[in-house]
Amino acid sequence: MAKVAFLGLGVMGGPMARHLAAKGHEVTVYNRTEDKARAWVSAHGGRSAATPAEAARGQEIVFACVGNDDDLRSVTTGPDGAFAAMGRGTVFVDHTTASAEVARELSGAAHEGGFGFVDAPVSGGQAGAENGVLTVMCGGDPETYARVEPVIQSYARACRLMGPAGAGQLTKMVNQICIAGLVQGLAEGIHFGKRAGLDIEAVLDVIAKGAAGSWQMENRGKTMNRNTFDFGFAVDWMRKDLSIVLAEARHNKALLPTTALIDQFYAEVQTMGGGRWDTSSLIARLERDRS
Template sequence: MATVAFLGLGVMGSPMARHLAAKGHAVTVYNRTAAKAEDWVAAHGGRAAATPAEAAAGQEIVFACVGNDDDLREITTGAQGAFAAMRPGSIFVDHTTASADAARELAAAAAAGGFGFIDAPVSGGQAGAENGMLTVMCGGDPATYAAVEPVIMAYARSCRLMGPAGAGQLTKMVNQICIAGLVQGLAEGIHFGKRAGLDMEAVLDVIAKGAAGSWQMENRGRTMNQNRFDFGFAVDWMRKDLAIVLAEARRNGALLPVTALVDQFYAEVQGLGGGRWDTSSLIARLER
């Protein structure tokens, strides 16, 4: 069992830290809202720290899952950041969906401090975190990855090293590109079927077993048909991710016309007041 810290107890981080504690790891937690960390400790044990540096001191592995590049820099290299307190030979694992540039920057800073860094964004949403069934895409040194993979598996069903620092974040970008186009296609299909007078429950049941089948269809098709979006991965978060994707595409020259268009469709959903709706709410702009 490892001594670990977890920085960030949002809808993803809180259950991920819970799985670590349930597996017997000694967990220290930090959250920007201190009361949330105290509540977590009351429910799951361990210890709450007042700052990222205090949480990281003496730990073998420090995990993080925060909002964006700026949040990540604040908890790592900021005034009370974890990096200043990490001991040589320890490892920082970042589950934030952030830019590849931030991952490379922090990997270099970690190397200068004598400890390891793995960028490890996840896919599977809140349900995957709650159920310990996340897919984790990692970038970093192979030996460092090998040391943390067994611990990550406390909340993952799949974990793989994709390449050097930044490769995990780039893989997550591919994931979000694929999801964006797929959800838009599913939204248009359901919208078309309803306008055609079809029983969409029956349609989805049939086509889910064929070439059109997907995780999104199985898990979001029926709720899209019912116009239910009060759950899941928020549109605001997806737009943050797509901004990272489109910025990276501008740098590497990739052409992403569908992704750019769907990003604007999500902006329309935000305009409808759906910033916190699930990403499947793309259908709402077709049926308003």
């Protein structure tokens, strides 16, 4: 069992920290909204800290899951950031979906401080976090990764080292590119089926067993057919992720015409008031103003 801290108790971080506590790890939590941290401790034990530095002091591993690059810098190298309090030989594990650039930046800062850094974005959404079955894509050196992998398994179904610092974030970008294309294809397929007068649930049941089957079809097809989107991974967050993807593509010269187009489709969903809708709401822009 390890002494750990967890920074950020949102819809992903809160359940992940809960799984750490349930596995017997000694958990200290920090959240920008202190009431949320106190409520987490009341429900799951451990203790809360007023700052990232206080949370990190004396811990073996410090985990974080926050919003974006700026949030991540704030809890690591900003005033009262965790890096200033981390001891030699400890490890910082970042579960934020952020840029590969910030991962390399923070890995360098951690190396200078004498401790390790692993960028470890996750896939599986809120349900994956709640049920402890996330997929975790990691970047870092093998020795550091080997030390934290057994602890990450507290809430992971799959966890793998993909390469040096930044490789985890790059792998997550591939994940988001693929999801965007899958959801758009599914949206168009369901929309077409409706216009053709087909029984969509019957169609999905049949084709899910063939080459068209996917996680998105199994878990989002029926709700897309019902135009229900008040759950899941928000469009606002997907657009944040796709902005990171497209910025990296400009850097490495990758051609992502479909991803760029779908990003604009998500922008349309935002203008429809769907910023907090699940990403499967791409179908909403096809269904609007149609009988």
